[in-house]
């Protein structure tokens with residue numbers, strides 16, 4: 001086996017790896033660097049759609065499949081219309097992002113992209129990356145793999161799964177309002193769980209309809225499909241439709257301290273770095289923000305992990321997640337309280353970790369206190385037992 005040395009290696013060219021590589025591509029600071037990208041798959045499939053909210057124009061607007069200025073939230077007989085301005089809710093197909101990023105990166109002479117399945121990383125200086133085919137070394141490694149410790153569930157961290165199945169359906173008549181999307185519809189769920197459907201109209205005759213659960217275990221394949229069928233007929237009032245595309249996935253929702261498994265110049269990124277918002281499962285915008293932060297730290301020669309995680313919001317996420325874990329059937333009520341009593345702009349800012357303490361107090365005061373107090377007590381006890 002030969003050994004090849006690079007200044008920087010990025011393991012995994014998914015959302016996080018590509019955000020980071022694109023940010024390096026756009027920064028002249030990296031022009032004289034040798035940057036290795038190790039990705040085990042061809043990245044030629046549309047394996048997910050990414051949705052996120054954003055104020056005004058954003059970096060990926062040329063790639064956006066559709067965006068919406070308005071939405072609706074549904075729970076029982078309560079409908080909350082959401083006027084998002086100055087935000088828009090945007091949707092991006094992953095294949096468009098992969099192709100765009102790959103084309104750019106391959107045109108940059110500082111990058112070397114190798115299809116390689118990384119087996120292990122050893123924290124020597126320089127850091128050694130053991131691939132199936134080759135051994136590489138690098139001064140800095142950004143690693144999208146999920147730390148093995150996360151899989152060992154014998155600890156007291158909360159682990160929920162966000163799991164979902166979605167269909168892009170097509171009708172032979174105009175069935176959708178392309179200016180409105182459904183962010184969460186709890187009217188038809190899986191009994192005693194936090195589960196909902198969302199609807200993203202792509203044009204007047206096509207929409208992505210996705211049934212999603214925040215629970216501890218997965219359903220059978222047919223169960224997701226049964227709910228989708230029922231939802232489309234009962235709430236979208238569509239009897240005849242064609243399924244054009246399908247999407248299925250699982251996202252970990254956890255307060256596991258991923259950042260502890262990064263050390264020195266070996267930094268976990270993306271899901272494996274704890275960049276998925278534990279209480280919502282969103283991470284696309286975190287990949288953009290954290291890539292910017294990592295580059296800033298690198299250029300200023302600061303410890304690379306500085307400023308990636310905001311402690312205050314980690315605490316809120318931990319509590320919210322614990323309530324969903326203990327009382328999963330209570331989730332719909334919680335989200336209903338949130339969308340009914342708090343403006344969508346404040347919710348988006350809060351979920352983006354952008355609110356100040358006064359706003360946080362306003363938000364927290366809208367929720368019933370008891371479940372939060374129980375979770376605070378439980379988490380303090382667990383922390384005490386761990387230390």
Ligand SMILES: Cc1cc2nc3c(=O)[nH]c(=O)nc-3n(C[C@H](O)[C@H](O)[C@H](O)COP(=O)(O)OP(=O)(O)OC[C@H]3O[C@@H](n4cnc5c(N)ncnc54)[C@H](O)[C@@H]3O)c2cc1C
Pocket residue numbers: 011012013014015016017038039040041047048049050051052116117118119144145247248249250251269270271272276281282283284285
């Ligand atoms: C179906 C689906 C839909 C989602 N929708 C949204 C959404 O709407 N909005 C949102 O904000 N978030 C969403 N998420 C959550 C999150 O944004 C994505 O999971 C995101 O892709 C995470 O980025 P990542 O880089 O950590 O992982 P990935 O994008 O999965 O990338 C990891 C990459 O590493 C590669 N890799 C793994 N192991 C190795 C190895 N040993 N050697 C080499 N390469 C390796 C993989 O092949 C992959 O390309 C969704 C997730 C899923 C699964």
